Structure formats: structure tokens, C-alpha cells
Amino acid sequence: xxxxxxxxxxKGLNIKTRRLIAYIVLIFLTFLCLFWFYVLFINATRxxxxxxxxxxxxxxxxxxxxxxxxxxxxxxxxxxxxxxxxVSTLCAVFSTYFSTMxxxxxxxxxxxxxxxxxxxxxxxxxxxxxxxxxxxxxLMTKMKMEDSLIPLIxxxxxxxxxxxxxKQYMESTLPLSIVEAARIDGSGxxxxxxxxxxxxxxxxxxxxxxxxxxxxxxxxxIPALILHSDNKKTLPVLIAQLRSADFLKFDMGQVYIxxxxxxxxxxxxxxxxxxxIVQGVALGGVxx
Amino acid sequence: MKQKAGRGNSKxxxxxxxxxxxxIPFFAVFIVFQxxxxxxxxxxxxxxxxxxxxxxxxxxxxxxxxxxxxFTNGELLTYTKNTLxxxxxxxxxxxxxSLLLASWFSDQRLRLKATSFFKTVIYLPNLIMAxxxxxxxxxxxxxxxxxxxxxxxxxxLQEPFKFFSSIWGSRSLxxxxxxxxxxxxTTILLMAGMMGIDPALFEAAEVDGATSTQVFxxxxxxxxxxxxxxxxxxxxxxxxxMFDVPQILTNGKGExxxxxxxxxxxxxxxxxxxxxxxxxxxxxxxxxxTAILSLIIFKVSGNDxxxx
Numbered sequence: 001x002x003x004x005x006x007x008x009x010x011k012g013l014n015i016k017t018r019r020l021i022a023y024i025v026l027i028f029l030t031f032l033c034l035f036w037f038y039v040l041f042i043n044a045t046r047x048x049x050x051x052x053x054x055x056x057x058x059x060x061x062x063x064x065x066x067x068x069x070x071x072x073x074x075x076x077x078x079x080x081x082x083x084x085x086x087v088s089t090l091c092a093v094f095s096t097y098f099s100t101m102x103x104x105x106x107x108x109x110x111x112x113x114x115x116x117x118x119x120x121x122x123x124x125x126x127x128x129x130x131x132x133x134x135x136x137x138x139l140m141t142k143m144k145m146e147d148s149l150i151p152l153i154x155x156x157x158x159x160x161x162x163x164x165x166x167k168q169y170m171e172s173t174l175p176l177s178i179v180e181a182a183r184i185d186g187s188g189x190x191x192x193x194x195x196x197x198x199x200x201x202x203x204x205x206x207x208x209x210x211x212x213x214x215x216x217x218x219x220x221x222i223p224a225l226i227l228h229s230d231n232k233k234t235l236p237v238l239i240a241q242l243r244s245a246d247f248l249k250f251d252m253g254q255v256y257i258x259x260x261x262x263x264x265x266x267x268x269x270x271x272x273x274x275x276x277i278v279q280g281v282a283l284g285g286v287x288x
Numbered sequence: 289m290k291q292k293a294g295r296g297n298s299k300x301x302x303x304x305x306x307x308x309x310x311x312i313p314f315f316a317v318f319i320v321f322q323x324x325x326x327x328x329x330x331x332x333x334x335x336x337x338x339x340x341x342x343x344x345x346x347x348x349x350x351x352x353x354x355x356x357x358x359f360t361n362g363e364l365l366t367y368t369k370n371t372l373x374x375x376x377x378x379x380x381x382x383x384x385x386s387l388l389l390a391s392w393f394s395d396q397r398l399r400l401k402a403t404s405f406f407k408t409v410i411y412l413p414n415l416i417m418a419x420x421x422x423x424x425x426x427x428x429x430x431x432x433x434x435x436x437x438x439x440x441x442x443x444x445l446q447e448p449f450k451f452f453s454s455i456w457g458s459r460s461l462x463x464x465x466x467x468x469x470x471x472x473x474t475t476i477l478l479m480a481g482m483m484g485i486d487p488a489l490f491e492a493a494e495v496d497g498a499t500s501t502q503v504f505x506x507x508x509x510x511x512x513x514x515x516x517x518x519x520x521x522x523x524x525x526x527x528x529x530m531f532d533v534p535q536i537l538t539n540g541k542g543e544x545x546x547x548x549x550x551x552x553x554x555x556x557x558x559x560x561x562x563x564x565x566x567x568x569x570x571x572x573x574x575x576x577x578t579a580i581l582s583l584i585i586f587k588v589s590g591n592d593x594x595x596x
Contacts, residue, residue, distance in 0.1 A: 015397060018500070022392045022400055029385070030409045033468060039434055040424055054441060055434045102314040109307030117311065126582035127322065128529050130552050131575040134332060134559060134567050135325030151321075158318035189306040218417040220532045221552070225559060236419040236532075243423055243536050255427055262420040270415050274408040281411065281473060282480040 037267065044256040051252045066253035070261075073254060075238050076230050077261060084217055084234040087152050091216040092209040095156040096166075099208070100201050103166035104193055108179055118167075125160040129222060137225050147228045156216070162208045169204035207280035210273060214266060235262045326575075333568030339561065346565065354569035363554065364570070370542070371550040374459050374534070375527030378466030383519070385471050390478035391504055396490075410472035418469065418532035425461055426452075426537050455547040458538065462548055465533050470526075474519055481515035482508060514588055521585050525578055531556065 043051060047062040070077060106118050129136075140151045174197065182192040198205070220236035227233050233241070242258055270277065333354055337347040358364050389410070393403050400406075413421070428435050429451045436448035451457040485508065493503050509516075531552040534542065540556070542549025551574060558567030 014499075019398055019400065022398060025385075025388070026392075026400075026406050029389075029471075030406065033409050033413055033472075036421075036424060036428065039428060043434065052432070055437045098313045098317075101310050105307045105310035109304045109310075111304045111307040114307065121314075122586075123582070124318070124322070126525060126578055126585075127326070127575070128525070128578055130529055130531070130555060131571040131578070132322055132325040132329055133555070134564060134571055135328035136321065137559065138328060138332075138564070139321075139325055155317060155321040158314050158322065163314070183303070189303065189309075193310070214415050218415075218419070218532075220417075220419045220535075221556070225556075236417055239417070239419045239423050240536055243426065244539050252427065255423075259420050259424050259427070262417050263424070266415055266417065267412065270412060271408070274411075275404075277415075278404075278407050278411055278476060281476045 037263070040256060040260055040263065044253070044260040046253060046256075048251045048253050051256075062253060063257070066251075066257040069251060070254045070257050075242065075258065076233070077238065077258065079231050080233055080235045080238045081261070083149060083232060084236075087149055087223075087234060088213045088216040090153045091156040092213040094153065095159045095162050095212045096205045096209050097198075098157040099159050099162035100166050100198065100205065101193065102163050103170055104197055107167060107170045107174065108176060108197075121160050121163055125164065133222065133225060136222070140226060146226060147232055148226075149232065151226050152216070152219070152223055152234075156212065159212070162212065165208055166201065166204055169201065174200055207276055210269075210277060211280065217266065329568050329571045329575075331568075332564045333572050335565050335568075337565045338563040350565070354565045355573075358566060358569045358573070364551075364573075366546065367549050367551050367554045370459075370547060371528060371530055374462045374466070374530065374548070374550070375524065377459065377463035378470070379520075379523055379527065382467050382471045382474055382523075383516075385467075386474035386478050386519075387509075389471075389475045390482055391508060393475070393479050394482040395500065397500070407472070407476065410475060412472070413468045414470065414473050416469070418465075419536045421465060421469070422533045422536035425465060429461060452538070453544055455544055458544065458548045462530075462534050462537060465537075466527075466530070470523065474523070477519055478512065478515060481512050485511050517588050518585060521581050521588075525581050528552075528574065528577065 039055075042057060042059055044066060045063040046056075046060040047065065050056075050060055050062070102121070106114060106121075136151070137146075140146050145151050178196060178200070179192060182196050187196070218236060219234075220240065223234050223237050224240060227237055239258070239262060242255060332347075334349060334351060335347040336345060336350045336353065338345050389406075392398055392400060393407070427433055430436075431448045431450050431452075436445065439445040440448065449457070451461060489507055489511075490503060493507055498506070529552055530550045534548045534550055535553055535556070538548050540553065542553055551570070555567055555570050555574070558564075558570065
């Protein structure tokens with residue numbers, strides 16, 4: 001009996017130490033994740049002179065001044081923000097709408113090529129955009145769509161990953177009896193899709209819209225190859241320009257505020273929607 | 289009766305044609321923006337087509353000559369090695385930390401508090417614009433940047449450590465950023481996998497007096513194998529596409545001595561210098577490697593389904 005008690009005590013201690021270790025590691029990782037953004041925020045509020053003197057962990061008062069200097073500089077930051085917003089929003093809309101439509105086609109209808117088409121879409125899921133970039137850029141040049149936002153938006157209509165998520169979601173939440181009922185009520189197929197299926201898919205659409213938005217907001221490879229004139233560039237391309245201009249030689253306050261300008265909107269949106277997003281990742285990850 | 293059945297059938301057929309109609313946008317866009325570019329990339333790989341100064345050479349058909357050049361001039365090997373080294377340097381800590389966190393988060397006995405806060409924080413770097421994050425690291429780790437200043441103020445360093453002139457310094461920074469950006473994502477995937485394990489197994493182990501270390505090695509890990517493999521291969525596919533971070537960090541040069549030059553940066557250079565022949569051949573190689581890796585995932589998740 002006593003031995004048993006001892007064992008239990010042992011286990012209890014064991015759990016306490018394990019919990020302590022877990023908290024220490026978690027706090028360290030939290031620090032590792034947030035430290036950079038903290039420094040970024042602090043440094044964005046400091047003037048070039050202050051930055052050169054050394055690092056001080058409290059914010060200064062030059063945030064607005066840095067921002068004004070950046071606006072007066074050569075980088076069209078507002079235009080870049082605007083372009084990024086347009087591209088990411090339209091991508092999110094097109095990608096989720098048409099992926100839901102594609103998933104619905106496979107989910108709700110029976111046709112001869114259904115199975116092979118489904119397998120085919122899964123197979124092309126892993127093709128990286130980089131390996132077709134060469135042909136893509138050549139084609140866009142031929143179609144006179146170089147230096148335009150269109151080639152960044154339209155291709156997201158065919159998004160196999162979003163399609164797969166929608167298909168999974170439909171399997172668990174969209175009973176075909178609803179579609180049957182709509183048919184009996186005389187609703188056309190497109191109407192049924194737009195007015196009955198889409199509203200039922202709202203939670204999945206929200207999750208995928210967020211992901212598509214962020215993916216395109218951050219996208220750098222293809223925009224850098226397609227966009228050439230300054231007023232068409234998206235934020236990541238402007239950041240690259242900042243890097244190659246070797247701004248380090250002059251005003252660091254401007255560099256920090258530019259980085260903050262591209263990073264903080266996403267952080268704020270993320271903090272508002274984080275519950276959605278973390279759940280979405282877990283759902284999307286369990287494949288098969 | 290017969291007539292009715294016939295009518296029903298034809299109606300089903302007329303409904304089912306909508307399956308094809310709804311697939312039109314996807315396939316129209318896929319063919320124009322992915323399939324045609326893929327074919328033309330492959331086509332380009334058989335032609336000599338580049339600019340040397342102001343002179344445009346080609347396009348002339350040269351068969352497999354581009355592939356020969358690609359494999360013999362040594363650059364491909366170096367850049368593959370760089371890419372893999374930086375991937376491994378990021379992936380090993382990533383998988384260890386993620387396994388640890390996932391097992392802590394899903395351990396009922398540990399009863400950790402504030403887990404949703406920690407999950408939110410560790411996933412955050414994944415959503416940050418990689419190019420802006422790299423630019424941030426470039427400024428933070430610059431010779432006169434805040435990290436060096438802090439380390440000197442704390443008395444750890446006497447003079448600034450030149451991260452971007454050191455091969456392992458720059459590679460470590462790339463690996464660190466990859467680690468930070470992906471360990472949260474991997475943790476959440478592994479956790480979803482661990483939640484899927486039958487709780488009865490853990491209870492039985494507890495009754496039998498297994499320690500949590502034993503439970504982890506003997507139950508969790510073996511049952512997690514398919515998901516671990518999935519995570520590893522998708523991470524490898526992502527690793528082969530490594531671009532934004534080293535590109536911005538080194539301004540596209542892959543310095544020092546091209547030790548951080550990745551395969552996609554190499555491809556990007558060919559695209560910028562309009563060397564479409566070699567660029568095409570490189571794209572085809574990357575496509576084949578990715579296809580093989582994807583096939584493995586397909587097989588693994590297929591077996592997984594059968595097992596269930």
C-alpha cells in the first residue's frame with residue numbers, strides 16, 4: 001500500500017516537473033516568435049540617429065516622421081498596398097467561388113469522368129508554380145498581359161488545394177437531399193448552387209478566403225517576374241526593391257516602417273481571426 | 289411505368305451534364321495558365337535560347353544538350369546541396385519541437401493552460417510575408433544592426449559578428465527563419481493526428497503503468513508514422529521551392545560564395561537573364577522530382593485509408 005502511494009507521489013512530481021519544462025519551452029518559443037516583431041515595432045518609432053546609437057527597448061516618438069519620410073521617398077507604398085489589396089481580395093473571391101463550384105460538380109453529380117477528374121485534380125495539386133513560371137511568363141508576354149495584375153488574379157480560379165478542402169467539407173456537411181428538394185421546387189442548377197449551396201459553405205469559404213488572401217498578399221516569385229512599372233508593383237516586390245536599393249546606407253527608420261507597413265496589417269487581421277485560422281489548418285491537414 | 293423510368297433517367301442525365309458545366313471554369317483556367325505553360329516549358333528545354341550581351345542566340349533545337357550542360361557544369365549539384373542543407377537545418381529542429389509541443393498539447397494528464405494562446409503565437413510567423421520577414425532579419429542581423437548592438441551591450445560580443453559574410457551564419461539565418469515560419473503549422477498538423485489516435489490505447493497503457501516517455505515512443509510515434517511521412521515529404525517539396533527568404537536576405541546573390549543559392553534562385557536567375565533553354569531544363573528536373581515525391585504521398589495516404 002505504502003509503496004503504491006510512493007509510486008503515485010513519484011508520478012505526481014514527475015508530472016509537475018514535466019509541466020514546468022513544458023511552460024519554459026513554450027515561453028521560450030513565444031519569445032522566439034514575437035521578439036523580431038517587437039524590435040521591428042520599437043525601431044519603426046525611432047529616428048535614424050537614435051537607431052545608430054544603440055538598441056533601447058522602449059518606443060520613441062518618430063513613428064509619424066518616419067512614415068512621412070517614407071511617403072516622400074521613391075517607393076509608391078500606398079499604391080503598393082492598394083495593388084496588394086486588389087490582387088489578394090479578388091484572388092480570395094475567385095478562388096473560393098470557383099473552387100466551391102468545382103467541388104460541387106464532383107460532389108453532387110454523377111458523370112462518367114467523375115472519378116478520373118477527381119484523381120487528376122488531386123494529382124496536379126503538388127505542381128509548384130515555379131516549374132511552370134518560364135512558360136507562364138512567355139505566355140503572358142505573348143498575350144500582352146505582362147505588367148498587369150490580371151495574370152496574378154485569374155489563375156487562382158484553378159486552385160486544387162482549395163478545391164480539396166471544399167470537397168472534404170461538403171462530404172461532411174452538405175446532404176444531397178437539400179439539392180433534391182431545391183430541384184423539386186423548380187430551382188435551376190446554377191441558382192441552387194448560388195443561393196443554397198454557397199450559404200451552407202460559408203464557414204469553409206471564410207477559412208479558405210483568409211488563406212488565399214494571405215498567400216497572395218505574401219506572394220513574391222510570380223509578381224516579381226510579371227510586374228515591371230512602379231505603379232503596378234505589389235508590396236513584396238517593393239520590399240525586394242528596398243533590399244536591392246541598399247537603403248541601409250541611409251535612413252533606417254524608413255526601412256523599418258516600410259517592413260512594419262507590410263507585416264502589421266496581417267498580424268492584426270490574424271489576431272482578430274486566429275481561432276478560425278488555427279482550426280482551419282487542423283481541418284485541412286487531416287487528409288484521407 | 290416504363291415511360292416514367294425513362295423520363296427519370298433522361299432527367300438525371302440532364303442534371304448530370306451540369307457536373308461538366310461546373311467544371312468548365314476550373315479546366316479552362318488550368319489549361320491556359322498551367323498546362324500550356326508547362327508544355328511550353330518542357331518544349332523550351334530542348335532549345336538553345338539565350339542572350340549573350342546584345343546578341344540573341346537561338347532558338348535552335350539542340351535535343352538534350354541543355355540537360356547535359358545542367359548536369360555537368362556543377363552548379364546544379366552545388367545549389368541542390370545548399371537547398372537540402374538549409375532544409376535539413378530547419379526541418380530537424382522543426383520536427384522535434386513540433387512533436388514535443390503536439391504531444392504536450394494533446395496530453396490530458398499534463399493539463400497545460402493557455403494552450404490556445406500558445407497555438408496562436410506559434411502559428412503567427414507562418415502568415416508573415418516571407419520577403420518582409422527576410423528583409424527584417426537582414427536589417428536586424430546587419431553588421432551594425434540591433435542584434436549585434438544588443439549582443440555587444442550585453443557584453444557577449446566584443447565586435448559585431450558579420451552574419452552575412454559567414455557561410456554558416458547566413459545558412460543558419462535562413463534555417464532559423466524556415467523553422468520559425470513552419471514549426472507552428474507542423475505542430476497543428478501533428479496534433480490533429482494525435483487527436484485521431486484511439487484514447488482507449490492511452491488508457492490501457494496508463495493502466496499497465498507505462499510512463500509518458502514509453503507511451504510516446506511505443507504508441508504515439510508508431511501510429512503517427514503516416515502523418516509524419518506526409519509532413520516530411522510536403523516539407524521537402526516546400527523546401528525545394530525555397531526562394532523568398534534567401535533571395536531577399538542575400539539580394540538574389542546567394543552570398544557568401546553562393547552558399548545560400550537555392551534551386552529556385554538559380555531558376556529565377558535564368559528567367560531574368562532570359563536563358564530559356566537552361567531554365568526550361570531546370571524546371572523539368574524540378575517538376576520530375578516533385579512528381580516523384582508527390583507520388584509517395586499519394587501511396588502513403590492511400591495505404592492509410594485502406595488500413596482504416
